[in-house]
Amino acid sequence: MGVTAQSVWDNCLDFIKDNIQPQAYKTWFEPIIAVKLTDNALSIQVPSKFFYEWLEEHYVKILKVSLTKELGETAKLVYIIKMENTYGNKQPFTEKIPSSNRSSVKSQDVDIPFNNKSPELRNPFVIPGIRNVKIESQLNPNYSFENFLEGDSNRLARSAGLAVSAKPGGTSFNPLLVFGGVGLGKTHLAHAIGVDIKDKYPEKTVLYISAEKFTQQYIDAVKKNNRNDFIHFYQIIDVLIIDDVQFFSGKTGTQDVFFHIFNHLHQNGKQVILTSDKAPVDMQDIEQRLLSRFKWGLSAELQTPDFETRVSILKNKLYRDGVEMPEDIIEYVAKNIKTNVRELEGAIISLIAQSSFNKKEITIDLARVIVEKFVKNTKREVSIDYIQKVVSDYFQMDVDTLQSKTRKRHIVQARQLAMFFAKKFTKASLASIGSQIGKRDHATVLHACKTVDNLSSTDKQFRKYVEDISKKLSV
Template identity: 30%
Template sequence: MFPPSERPFVPNFSPGFPHRRAGHSRCFRRLAHRPRDGPCRAGSSFVPSATVATGPATLLRTGSIDRTASPGAEGRHMVALRTEMVSFNEQEIWSETLRCIEADSEGGNLDIWLSRARLLRVEPGIVHVEVLNEFCRDWIRERYLERLRTLLARQLQGPVEIEFHLAEAPPTATPPATPLVRPSQPAPAPQALHPRYTFDRFVIGPSNQLACEAARSIAERLGDATHPLYIYASSGLGKTHLLSAVANTVAARRPTLRVFYLPTQRFVEEFVHAVHAGNIERFDRKYREECDLLLLDDVHVLRGKDGTQERFFHIFNALYDRHVPIIMTSDQWPKEIPDLEERLRTRFLWGLLVNIEPPEFETRVAILRRKAEDEGIVLPDDVAQLIALKVTGSVRELEGILGRVAAQAQVTHRPIDLALTQEVLAVLLPAAPVSCTIDDLQRAVCSLFGIHLSDLRGPSRRHSVTLPRHIAMFLAREALRLPLPTIGERFGNRDHTTVISACRRVATLLEHDAATRNIVLNLRRQLGLP
């Protein structure tokens, strides 16, 4: 046993503290006690290293350090104090601190910028930490400083301050800053631009008219137009087309302006690369000072990326103060984007917000005709109407179906007609369950032709009644797939052969009579029939 005056000091860690976990035990060794009024015993005093990154961390409880001795063994250093002495490894302290923060974070993931911070050394009351650059330093200070102080103070058994040091970059990492000069020559064309995406080739309908006019206004008036413009819509409805149309218009009218058109994912990648390379200043200068028009596609990609949101927030403010137009697209309303900072969300709401809805039937037909014209496809009107009737979602899906029909016609050496189109649609768009009943069908036909339901089911043979009756029988057979006897029964107990005759007559009219084709297509669309 040690005499009371020479007992080693052992910190009293709480039972639940992480240092009590297996594999993270602290090494505490007894040091020779230095008498209060005499020199240190030979070989018993040690000088703490305060300059080596992988050196010791020292805990000063009371008294003073003897600076006349040498480091201890096994890579650990000890401090000789007047009253108490303890040793521990710095890197274990830092690793344990990061593990605690990681365990408390959402999803158990450590912040990318904090994970790249490195412990330099520990001095009495001061912990020195190296970070990549000023951005990382400010980021950690704002979000983790108090937590780091608390955890380190618990491990070092006393209050500590944290001093950040910027990592030294290689001499060639950051080129010398150059003053911003407005180019007299035409600016380079924006990357990822679609030359065929122009306002002239954008099919306008009630569903997208406001978005198109707002985008055109910014392209033509720039600083005088309302901005920022936020366009939100589902995928495939023309958001990217409008952004490209704006970029093409500005590049043609004012070629000296610098237009930045890019997907948000590329913006995120540029920012991460700039942080790692220590080129944050160049990144900021590019977007804050060298940009005359910012077009950002799929801005919802920013969700959950706190670092990029922070940087974009300041870029947005700088551009807005310079009256630089900003157009953003997304598949969500700003208030619906999860994990987006509120201050950024409010800035998205500053300007004009417009929505693009799925196109109406007439707009879908016009889109198919424009696409067929661009691709040199001979597209009959009835085929365009059939595709527009079947495909009610995105413009991209419409164009895909048209391309498939054209390819099928080329491979099989057949003309593009209803029969070929129906074959392709049957493969690409399997028939969905039909909720329409024969009663619904009969009422819709009567409403369309302006006749009574009793006439449709009765014995009348007037032409104004027989044609609607035959069309109703045809759809009951082709769309509802009802048996012939059942159809005959629901139309005044007629024989099944009458139903067959009616179906043949309508099929013949569909081949030669455009008016009948329109009637059948409208009924299919109204009732949701295949």
């Protein structure tokens, strides 16, 4: 068989995989598709413009080395950027970009103009009747980059946040969507970006608002018949930060108005920052055209911090509060509170309060009492590894068998149950669950969950499996 685009790209990937971090490989190289090979030029398709820019900025050397190894000194790399257009036809909007020559890609989109009957802007943040055009940013200055500590779990999101705050609207991270479970720092990071932008660009209008409040304002605007004023108010914002955007689920009017606001801001080079408790692919009841907008920029996940990061977070908190604490106690707290930064800091605050109010010395015993309260009061989130172990033990197989590619019915069912419980008991995205259970994609996980639901309602034996494993995981 001759040399093909796929075989050349596979060889490049083997080389790249050996030379970069696994997480970076997964994020930046797995989504690339080899398209064609002509005259020593390999064409690869990337999902968006920011993707192409990130590759060019961070991985151009390794790409060049790997391609030169395969095709010789005259090797060229051509990027094809696939963007979804908005006209309902399925043709992708692509543009070829030679590695040496950057050119900008415009999305094919239309903005729907709104006739503004009243030139006076009504600010939804101001009490009616009081004229005030100055827009307060609603930011919390305590949430800054200084106290948002970097670790493996948040590096991509934090770096993208810093890039956005250095050049709002001027990077391809637009929108920047930060997603992750409860208490991992989504709101903190969103505020930190806004605070940093206000410091660097005092003239820019920055606004932070929760999706819930945005929806409430929109409902009020419709009631008072000033929907256009509402839209125009949001269209003059330079940096719009919307927290918990999953709240828009099922609210078609709010989604529609946000779609037009988003288009206007995006086309005018304004920055949009969104947070959500799930990845776009996992969002239910959000219109497709809006989800495709969310995917234009960067979706960055905040994951559970590892032990070292948890220790750093605690030390930073103690340092900011001017409190000293023995190393073994800090490590004990970090070892036992794993899933949530908010709980981690809460435990340390309780420990300091207990010791100062009761004039007690901070000891391991005191730490144990506090930590037990925290772990007891919060519903324990089980890990995907633990779920796989419980399911494997239940079916008397090892985890490697569960994750294997085999299509034997009983193993497939065990794997589907592991995926189902991972979705039920963890905050992980479907993509993340799939990658941890045998390197499957999010569609496989979705199919697994539906299969388990269907079998539970039709198959008595299968229902017993679900109930038994449920009990083991809920203990």
